[in-house]
Amino acid sequence: MRRIAHIDLDAFFVSVERALNPELSGKPVVVGGHLDARGVVSCASYEARAYGLRAGMPLTTAHRICPQAVFLRGSFDRYRDASVEFFGILADFVPDVEPLGLDEAYIDLTGFESLYGPARETASKIKSRIKDEIGITASAGIASSKVVAKVASSLSKPDGIIEVAPGAEREFLAPLPLTKLPCVGDKTERVLTAVGINTIGQLAEAPPSFLRQSFGAMAELLHRYANGIDERKVQGPSSPKSISRETTFARDTLDRRFLQATLRRLSEEVGAELRANGKRARCITLKLRYADFKSITRSQTLNEASEVDQAIFEVGRELMEKALSQRHKLVRLIGIRVSSLSQGKQLNMLDAKTERLECLNRAIDRIRSKYGFAAIESGQTLPLREGIDQQKC
Numbered sequence: 142m143r144r145i146a147h148i149d150l151d152a153f154f155v156s157v158e159r160a161l162n163p164e165l166s167g168k169p170v171v172v173g174g175h176l177d178a179r180g181v182v183s184c185a186s187y188e189a190r191a192y193g194l195r196a197g198m199p200l201t202t203a204h205r206i207c208p209q210a211v212f213l214r215g216s217f218d219r220y221r222d223a224s225v226e227f228f229g230i231l232a233d234f235v236p237d238v239e240p241l242g243l244d245e246a247y248i249d250l251t252g253f254e255s256l257y258g259p260a261r262e263t264a265s266k267i268k269s270r271i272k273d274e275i276g277i278t279a280s281a282g283i284a285s286s287k288v289v290a291k292v293a294s295s296l297s298k299p300d301g302i303i304e305v306a307p308g309a310e311r312e313f314l315a316p317l318p319l320t321k322l323p324c325v326g327d328k329t330e331r332v333l334t335a336v337g338i339n340t341i342g343q344l345a346e347a348p349p350s351f352l353r354q355s356f357g358a359m360a361e362l363l364h365r366y367a368n369g370i371d372e373r374k375v376q377g378p379s380s381p382k383s384i385s386r387e388t389t390f391a392r393d394t395l396d397r398r399f400l401q402a403t404l405r406r407l408s409e410e411v412g413a414e415l416r417a418n419g420k421r422a423r424c425i426t427l428k429l430r431y432a433d434f435k436s437i438t439r440s441q442t443l444n445e446a447s448e449v450d451q452a453i454f455e456v457g458r459e460l461m462e463k464a465l466s467q468r469h470k471l472v473r474l475i476g477i478r479v480s481s482l483s484q485g486k487q488l489n490m491l492d493a494k495t496e497r498l499e500c501l502n503r504a505i506d507r508i509r510s511k512y513g514f515a516a517i518e519s520g521q522t523l524p525l526r527e528g529i530d531q532q533k534c
C-alpha cells in the first residue's frame with residue numbers, strides 16, 4: 142500500500158514575515174502589493190481569515206473589511222529562500238519530491254518505514270525540522286493517494302497531521318463539503334449543489350451518466366477522486382513538461398519598451414529554470430491577456446532546441462509584435478512558456494554565437510544563485526525600473 146504525504150506550509154508568506162518579525166504574531170496580517178494599486182491579497186494570516194479575508198481578494202476590499210490588519214508589501218526573495226530551504230529538508234528524507242508551488246509538495250514515503258519508522262513519524266520529523274530551521278509551521282496529510290493526502294493536509298491546518306488509514310479513504314472524504322476536493326471549483330460546485338449534491342460522499346454516489354452529461358471529460362476524474370481513487374505517481378521536479386512565467390501589470394499598458402522589458406525579464410527567468418533543470422526547449426509560446434480579459438496564445442517551434450534567454454526572448458518578441466499588430470489593445474498580462482523539452486546537450490555543434498550566449502547565461506546563473514536575481518540586469522530590462530512597480534507573489 143502506498144504512503145503518500147502532502148506537506149503544506151501554513152499561511153506561507155505571513156509565516157515567513159512572522160519568523161523575521163515576531164511582533165506580527167497573533168495579529169491579522171496581509172501580504173499583498175500596495176493598497177493604492179489594484180493588488181490582491183497574496184496571503185492572509187489565520188487571524189485575518191477569521192474576518193473573511195482570502196487570497197485573491199482585492200486589497201482595497203480587504204482593507205475595508207479589516208482596516209486594523211497589518212498590510213505588508215512582501216518580499217519575494219525571502220519567500221523564495223524559505224522555499225529553497227523547505228525543499229532542501231524534504232530532499233533530505235526522500236528522493237521523490239513533487240513541488241506544487243513554493244510552499245507545498247507531495248512526497249512518496251512508500252518503503253521508507255524501515256528507515257524512518259511509520260509515515261506519520263516521518264511527517265512529524267519533517268515538520269520539526271521546518272519549524273527549527275525556517276521558523277514556520279507546516280501541515281501534513283498522509284494517505285494512499287495524492288488527492289486524499291492533499292485533502293487531509295488542508296483539514297489538518299494549521300500545524301497538524303492527519304493520516305488516513307488504507308481502506309478508509311472513501312469514508313474520510315464522504316462528509317466533507319465538495320470544495321475540499323482539489324478538482325472542484327466554484328462552477329462545478331454550483332452545478333452539483335443545484336441538483337442537491339453537497340458533500341463528497343454524495344458526489345461519489347452520483348450516477349455516472351449525470352456526471353458525464355454535466356462535466357464531459359471531467360466526469361470520470363470527479364467520480365474517482367470523490368471515491369478516493371487516484372493512481373497518479375509522485376513525480377520529481379526533474380521532468381517538467383513545460384516552464385512558464387507570467388505577470389499581470391499594475392496598470393494595463395501598450396508601452397512597447399515596457400512590454401519588451403517585461404518579456405525579457407520573464408524570458409530570463411524561464412531560461413534560468415531551463416538550465417537549472419538541464420533542459421532545452423523547442424516550442425515557445427507567448428501569452429497575452431488584454432484589458433477586456435480576452436487571452437491569446439501564439440507559439441513557434443525552433444529548428445534547434447535552445448536554453449538561451451536571448452533566443453526565447455527574440456521569438457517571444459516577434460510573436461508579441463505580430464499579435465499586437467493584429468489586435469492593438471491595452472495589455473493586462475504577459476507570459477512566456479517553453480515546452481517540447483529535451484535533455485542536455487545537442488548532438489550537433491553549436492555555432493559560436495550560441496555557444497558564447499550559453500556560457501554567458503551560465504555565468505549569470507551562478508552570480509544570481511549567489512546574490513539574487515536582481516544582482517545582474519540586462520540592458521533590455523532597465524525600463525522595468527522606471528516603469529510601474531511590479532508585484533510578483
Ligand SMILES: [Mg+2]
Nearest residue numbers: 149150151244
Ligand atoms: Mg500553504
